Amino acid sequence: MIRNQWYVILETREVKRGRLLSVRRMGRDLVLWRDTKGMVSCMSDRCIHRGVALSAGKVKGDCVECPFRLHLPVVGRIARGIP
Ligand code: FES
Numbered sequence: 001m002i003r004n005q006w007y008v009i010l011e012t013r014e015v016k017r018g019r020l021l022s023v024r025r026m027g028r029d030l031v032l033w034r035d036t037k038g039m040v041s042c043m044s045d046r047c048i049h050r051g052v053a054l055s056a057g058k059v060k061g062d063c064v065e066c067p068f069r070l071h072l073p074v075v076g077r078i079a080r081g082i083p
Contacts, residue, residue, distance in 0.1 A: 001026045015040050020064065022055035031055040035062040 001007070009025045010032075021032045022045050029045040031054045045055050047066045056067040 001028075009042075012040060018059050020055045020057065020059060022053065029053070031064060033059045033064060 007026070009030070010021075010023060015021050015032045015034055017034045017038070019033070023030050023032065030042055031045040032040055032042045034040055041062075043054075043064075045053050047054055047068065049066070050068060052066060052068050054064050054066055057065045058067075059065075
């Protein structure tokens with residue numbers, strides 16, 4: 001995989017509103033979801049705190065909530081409230 005390049009990993013219709021989708025592509029675990037405007041977001045399927053799969057959490061607004069720390073919203077690559 002070449003960093004900072006675009007890759008087709010699935011069809012957009014596979015990403016449903018209000019649901020997290022976990023996929024493994026090119027050896028990486030990814031989580032995808034739709035924000036409140038319907039745009040698809042994608043990031044590593046690992047919480048930066050303890051590595052739990054974010055896909056086990058839930059979509060809340062534009063964010064993914066980690067299943068371990070429900071008060072830790074994660075948006076894109078920015079997480080707030082890291083202990
Ligand atoms: S493992 Fe996600 S906030 Fe701790």
